Amino acid sequence: MESIYQQVFAFVRQGIQHRLNQDFKKEPNSSSVIPDFSFSADTTLGKFIAENKLSSEEIFCLCMALMPHLSPGFISGVVGAYLPNGGEFPEFGGVKGKNHRGIIPTGETVLYLLAGKDLAKRAAMIRMFEEDHLFSRKNVLFLDQVPLGEPKMSGRLIMDEEYVDLFIAGKISKPKLSSDFPAQLITTDLEWNDLVLHEKTIEDIREIETWLKFNARLMQDWKLHGKVKPGYRVLFHGPPGTGKTMTACLLGKYTGRDVFRIDLSMVVSKYIGETEKNLSKLFDKAANKDWILFFDEADSIFGKRTNVRDAHDKYANQEVSYLLQRIESHEGLVILATNMKANIDPSFTRRFNTFVEFDNPGVEERRRLWETYLPDSKKLGKEIQAKELARLYELSGANIVNVIQYAGLQTLQKDKRQLQLEDLLKGVEKEYLKEGKMLRKN
16 A cells, blocks of 8 residues: 555646646646545544545645655656756746755745636635635644745745644654744653642642643633633742742643743844744744743843833833733743742733742741752751751752752762761852852851
């Protein structure tokens, strides 16, 4: 049985030859209808076609976008047979890439192969490149932007990298941090038991878990789609090291979702219009996925707005408005984190579904943190008491982890078998100094 990709090659070859045979007078009376494509639904490509009930024209467009990734010289080879002496063939469209030496199809290529010179049919085929079409809604493929004044249909036909991976390798690879995708996948090996928080904070986090687990059913079964705003927006606020990032990771881990931390330094640009473009790329990539978007240090863009004094202030406010618009229309979970809630512009607060406060741990929470992260008793000096350390030193969870790491390294460097209290106290002192606090010595 031939593979689905052999079927794709045959289908595309047949579609190209079908049009060229008519125009080169080899088969002038052949049918003007694109041949049907029979596919196997047990592959990712076949399954996508079946689930979305694509027409023959849509399948052909999809296969044309995929073809340069499957066989770079395939289109050139088929077309070249009709042009043995070379020469220009503007009706066919297509462009060369910087590295790719074959033909990259354009919108013009698809219109020509599907509709020829039939203006009414060409107009109908343009529908596949409009924003409300399945290809755009699911971010499957699109036409590249063209220089000002050039026809829109001359843009390259581009399939999103994730769908290229899905159709060729059978799975989608995780996007990596880059200028085109200013976010990084974050994970944790820790468990909920490793996260020590105040009870009120835990209750608020459970509300988010509930939304992640039941929102789809609420929208579908209760028919609230269109009546309730899509997505869920949360503000995490509290001092550094109190568990905001770890909580986001654990929410993803226990609900089977990827968590991407957005690097706002890569998003915000000094060039007018670039910030919106960067944000657009990010949200377009995240559309129709169960990702959790985590904006750390959100006050760098959501800080209190100043009066408009110049063009820079005007466009900075426009950037914030654009980001709010995209966050409010995003259908997934968006978490904004800040160390200081007071730094967030109050006009934004109504946009959030809930606030979650991460306060510094009290004595009881610090005791549990020390007990959670200290090694077992065999590696502890007898004078080390978690309860006493918790009572004496006001540290965050991140501080406590740093202290234990420092003391552990000192223990190994001194070739000792147990952690010593003096090394822990030196670690505590270092953490205090980092935050500009003085350690009282007894």
